[in-house]
Amino acid sequence: MSSSVRPASSEFLSRLTAIVGADNAIADPAEQAPYLSEWRDLYMGRTPLIVKPASTEEVSQVLALANAEGVGVVPQGGNTGLVGGQIPRETGNDIVLSLKRMRRIRDIDPAGTSMTVEAGLTLGEVQEAARKAGRLFPLGLASEGSATIGGNLATNAGGHQVLAYGATRSLVYGIEAVLADGSVWDGLRALKKDNTGYDLRDLFIGSEGTLGVITAATLKLFPEPDERTTAFVALPSVDALLPFFQLAERRAGATLTAFEFMCDLIVSFVVRHIPGTRRPLADDAPWFVLIELSGAEGSTSALMERLLGEASQAGLVTDAVVAQSLTQAEALWKIREAASEAQKGEGGSIKHDISVPIARVPELLVKGGEAVQRVCPGARSVPFGHFGDGNVHYNISQPPGMARADYLALWDAMAHAVHDVTVSLGGSISAEHGIGRLKVAELARVKSPVEIELMRRVKTALDPKGILNPGKLLAP
Amino acid sequence: MSSSVRPASSEFLSRLTAIVGADNAIADPAEQAPYLSEWRDLYMGRTPLIVKPASTEEVSQVLALANAEGVGVVPQGGNTGLVGGQIPRETGNDIVLSLKRMRRIRDIDPAGTSMTVEAGLTLGEVQEAARKAGRLFPLGLASEGSATIGGNLATNAGGHQVLAYGATRSLVYGIEAVLADGSVWDGLRALKKDNTGYDLRDLFIGSEGTLGVITAATLKLFPEPDERTTAFVALPSVDALLPFFQLAERRAGATLTAFEFMCDLIVSFVVRHIPGTRRPLADDAPWFVLIELSGAEGSTSALMERLLGEASQAGLVTDAVVAQSLTQAEALWKIREAASEAQKGEGGSIKHDISVPIARVPELLVKGGEAVQRVCPGARSVPFGHFGDGNVHYNISQPPGMARADYLALWDAMAHAVHDVTVSLGGSISAEHGIGRLKVAELARVKSPVEIELMRRVKTALDPKGILNPGKLLAP
Numbered sequence: 017m018s019s020s021v022r023p024a025s026s027e028f029l030s031r032l033t034a035i036v037g038a039d040n041a042i043a044d045p046a047e048q049a050p051y052l053s054e055w056r057d058l059y060m061g062r063t064p065l066i067v068k069p070a071s072t073e074e075v076s077q078v079l080a081l082a083n084a085e086g087v088g089v090v091p092q093g094g095n096t097g098l099v100g101g102q103i104p105r106e107t108g109n110d111i112v113l114s115l116k117r118m119r120r121i122r123d124i125d126p127a128g129t130s131m132t133v134e135a136g137l138t139l140g141e142v143q144e145a146a147r148k149a150g151r152l153f154p155l156g157l158a159s160e161g162s163a164t165i166g167g168n169l170a171t172n173a174g175g176h177q178v179l180a181y182g183a184t185r186s187l188v189y190g191i192e193a194v195l196a197d198g199s200v201w202d203g204l205r206a207l208k209k210d211n212t213g214y215d216l217r218d219l220f221i222g223s224e225g226t227l228g229v230i231t232a233a234t235l236k237l238f239p240e241p242d243e244r245t246t247a248f249v250a251l252p253s254v255d256a257l258l259p260f261f262q263l264a265e266r267r268a269g270a271t272l273t274a275f276e277f278m279c280d281l282i283v284s285f286v287v288r289h290i291p292g293t294r295r296p297l298a299d300d301a302p303w304f305v306l307i308e309l310s311g312a313e314g315s316t317s318a319l320m321e322r323l324l325g326e327a328s329q330a331g332l333v334t335d336a337v338v339a340q341s342l343t344q345a346e347a348l349w350k351i352r353e354a355a356s357e358a359q360k361g362e363g364g365s366i367k368h369d370i371s372v373p374i375a376r377v378p379e380l381l382v383k384g385g386e387a388v389q390r391v392c393p394g395a396r397s398v399p400f401g402h403f404g405d406g407n408v409h410y411n412i413s414q415p416p417g418m419a420r421a422d423y424l425a426l427w428d429a430m431a432h433a434v435h436d437v438t439v440s441l442g443g444s445i446s447a448e449h450g451i452g453r454l455k456v457a458e459l460a461r462v463k464s465p466v467e468i469e470l471m472r473r474v475k476t477a478l479d480p481k482g483i484l485n486p487g488k489l490l491a492p
Numbered sequence: 493m494s495s496s497v498r499p500a501s502s503e504f505l506s507r508l509t510a511i512v513g514a515d516n517a518i519a520d521p522a523e524q525a526p527y528l529s530e531w532r533d534l535y536m537g538r539t540p541l542i543v544k545p546a547s548t549e550e551v552s553q554v555l556a557l558a559n560a561e562g563v564g565v566v567p568q569g570g571n572t573g574l575v576g577g578q579i580p581r582e583t584g585n586d587i588v589l590s591l592k593r594m595r596r597i598r599d600i601d602p603a604g605t606s607m608t609v610e611a612g613l614t615l616g617e618v619q620e621a622a623r624k625a626g627r628l629f630p631l632g633l634a635s636e637g638s639a640t641i642g643g644n645l646a647t648n649a650g651g652h653q654v655l656a657y658g659a660t661r662s663l664v665y666g667i668e669a670v671l672a673d674g675s676v677w678d679g680l681r682a683l684k685k686d687n688t689g690y691d692l693r694d695l696f697i698g699s700e701g702t703l704g705v706i707t708a709a710t711l712k713l714f715p716e717p718d719e720r721t722t723a724f725v726a727l728p729s730v731d732a733l734l735p736f737f738q739l740a741e742r743r744a745g746a747t748l749t750a751f752e753f754m755c756d757l758i759v760s761f762v763v764r765h766i767p768g769t770r771r772p773l774a775d776d777a778p779w780f781v782l783i784e785l786s787g788a789e790g791s792t793s794a795l796m797e798r799l800l801g802e803a804s805q806a807g808l809v810t811d812a813v814v815a816q817s818l819t820q821a822e823a824l825w826k827i828r829e830a831a832s833e834a835q836k837g838e839g840g841s842i843k844h845d846i847s848v849p850i851a852r853v854p855e856l857l858v859k860g861g862e863a864v865q866r867v868c869p870g871a872r873s874v875p876f877g878h879f880g881d882g883n884v885h886y887n888i889s890q891p892p893g894m895a896r897a898d899y900l901a902l903w904d905a906m907a908h909a910v911h912d913v914t915v916s917l918g919g920s921i922s923a924e925h926g927i928g929r930l931k932v933a934e935l936a937r938v939k940s941p942v943e944i945e946l947m948r949r950v951k952t953a954l955d956p957k958g959i960l961n962p963g964k965l966l967a968p
Contacts, residue, residue, distance in 0.1 A: 202940060270747065
């Protein structure tokens with residue numbers, strides 16, 4: 017598909033510049049730099065021009081022109097993606113379409129059930145707007161200060177509230193998207209139920225900018241829970257994870273809003289490298305869980321006490337601390353949220369964002385650890401993540417003393433090994449980060465030919481010239 | 493698209509018969525009859541052959557052959573659809589593919605998180621299998637004894653538990669579908685999170701058999717709540733509906749599992765025509781709500797008492813009865829569930845399945861009533877439905893004494909009037925029943941050309957010869 021994508025002519029670049037205005041078209045390499053690399057330093061792209069349209073109409077004009085010329089377009093939000101989907105290819109032929117100037121809150125429903133926002137607002141700004149309206153937009157990510165809601169939609173972002181509220185897909189009533197030829201699909205609706213034809217909304221969400229550019233969305237808002245109770249819990253073994261989760265689910269039902277797990281070693285990394293953190297419990301344990309209940313006033317702390325008491329009696333929990341204040345709760349969350357950053361202090365790390373059916377997480381942890389040792393003896397597996405979603409960030413820090421570059425050269429071999437275990441357990445090689453560039457080859461390796469062919473047909477139907485985010489998600 | 497669809501040759505019919513076996517190929521008109529009409533008697537189809545494959549492999553062979561011949565195929569489950577999607581056209585050229593022999597429960601996850609079932613099981617059987625495994629499959633419909641899970645998936649069925657658990661789409665991890673050319677897409681996964689490419693699952697769900705034939709699904713199972721508390725509540729005016737719902741949502745959060753509303757007249761119809769029913773409250777009121785809370789043991793009845801007390805003090809509720817036993821709860825539900833059937837006793841009825849943003853339901857009820865009177869003075873609007881989903885079954889019984897046929901001749905004019913009000917409020921002309929044949933023209937009338945074109949492109953990409961359920965959902 018992308019074979020037809022061509023380099024940009026200087027006349028084309030001038031016309032693009034005229035659409036968005038000279039101040040919003042960046043050709044200078046120094047100014048371009050922050051848009052062309054990402055925080056893991058895995059990719060460094062090149063582009064003749066970054067354009068920053070201010071409206072859906074300008075996005076439409078940019079795409080119509082690019083489509084007519086057959087030039088590739090890479091949509092970009094806050095540039096926080098972890099798989100390189102937002103970075104243009106090194107060919108330097110693709111233009112970058114930054115949505116960061118589309119920042120309007122178009123509407124908040126008077127009853128507080130929905131809010132229509134443009135793609136370039138950060139997730140943090142969206143959360144804040146909901147809060148000011150007395151409501152909750154529950155999507156939450158470590159990168160929420162920079163990540164845009166448009167990027168969250170394009171990647172179907174996950175985060176730590178998925179257990180109770182679902183991923184981004186579940187938090188959206190409708191979207192507005194500009195198609196490859198510049199036509200605008202107004203799918204902005206605020207309907208809980210709508211069975212009028214194909215589910216186009218969910219086709220665009222998670223398509224990583226390869227089927228259309230999402231310019232706005234009508235988001236679901238929720239009542240803010242009266243209170244939250246957070247606990248940090250020690251477990252005696254990997255085998256206690258599933259029964260403890262199931263007990264929590266049975267007792268707490270929909271008030272169970274987080275069930276995050278960490279191995280002991282990642283907690284050690286956090287305490288060692290992240291200032292202001294300390295171990296919440298006195299003794300070591302092989303596994304820890306951060307559990308949160310949210311609900312009506314006066315309901316969650318008593319429920320937490322009962323749950324932990326029952327779990328302790330059943331031998332599923334060896335120690336626990338319940339936060340007595342918001343500050344204490346934040347300190348517990350900090351340990352979980354700093355896990356990825358803490359790895360930087362331990363040298364190179366190879367990371368996987370995988371999921372399996374929840375009952376198979378313990379098996380994944382055991383078999384994954386064995387596979388890692390076969391690829392690199394001494395490498396340190398530090399799995400953590402969203403147990404309640406079956407989503408494991410299967411990260412692996414290098415053996416102490418090994419050269420960083422030598423370790424990172426094992427990335428593909430390690431990914432194969434971990435993904436093979438994942439697939440053998442019925443799992444996914446990308447639970448929440450997407451495919452981008454990082455996993456294009458792995459996707460082609462693990463998916464059935466029928467599924468790849470289906471995706472290709474959809475891609476060709478919606479973007480016949482292959483101009484949208486070329487080289488991402490589907491192999492050319 | 494469907495212009496290329498051809499009549500079936502006798503050789504083709506013989507080969508189809510050979511695939512499924514002579515006992516499972518129905519050519520006799522008398523035997524065919526139950527498959528060719530539906531319970532509202534709106535459509536009476538014709539077909540040369542009904543085939544009943546027993547396996548995905550047989551479905552694959554049937555479709556490969558039909559695609560090669562260019563013959564239309566109409567998938568059918570329990571034949572309970574309300575928009576004619578499951579009935580072949582009167583041309584008599586399309587074959588019917590009944591999924592009712594595909595009845596295996598393929599797998600129940602040992603941790604009880606998922607269950608993989610074939611398309612031909614009834615929803616009631618699926619619910620029962622979940623119950624036997626100590627879990628809950630929450631989809632619930634009046635027609636659950638006959639409707640198949642495959643039909644529920646093809647139409648993204650709604651029902652009365654959507655408020656807490658979502659429509660069918662939300663209750664499915666993955667599906668298996670046979671494509672137009674007979675290739676089989678194995679999308680059966682049991683993953684809460686999976687961001688590996690386009691959301692093909694949700695493209696097939698709700699596509700009413702026009703993109704592929706769903707043969708199996710991996711369903712989400714939930715913990716059965718310890719208890720439910722059900723109440724039947726009288727409201728003083730249409731303006732009390734929204735604030736009462738919002739109060740319930742705020743106080744009960746995720747334990748609010750049903751919020752169904754009925755106008756006074758439909759309650760009268762039920763009590764008059766459905767044996768064994770009686771008014772739950774002594775006095776009349778303009779509106780009634782059936783409210784249900786589900787949760788941990790001992791939590792819901794106290795919460796209901798507090799909620800009703802607060803609502804009463806705020807003047808939102810004038811009377812209420814709380815069920816003291818399962819039998820009493822069932823009697824309250826019976827009134828709601830018999831609403832549609834009760835209309836039969838009042839002559840002809842014209843029905844609409846519409847939704848609007850929840851804050852606009854009261855406006856819909858007022859403006860809808862006015863529009864109805866303009867089309868047919870004296871017609872009796874009896875709206876009821878899933879208030880918490882913004883989903884109104886805007887049904888209208890004929891004026892007393894009018895000839896039934898004269899009234900039903902107004903169907904299109906009435907539908908235009910009600911749908912115009914709905915669309916003006918940002919609503920949908922099919923909240924949960926789909927498009928089928930009944931609303932093909934209305935869909936083309938109310939959707940944007942961009943959206944229709946997008947759907948057409950997807951249809952052509954996946955079913956290039958247009959053999960799948962021709963004439964349904966999209967106008968030829």
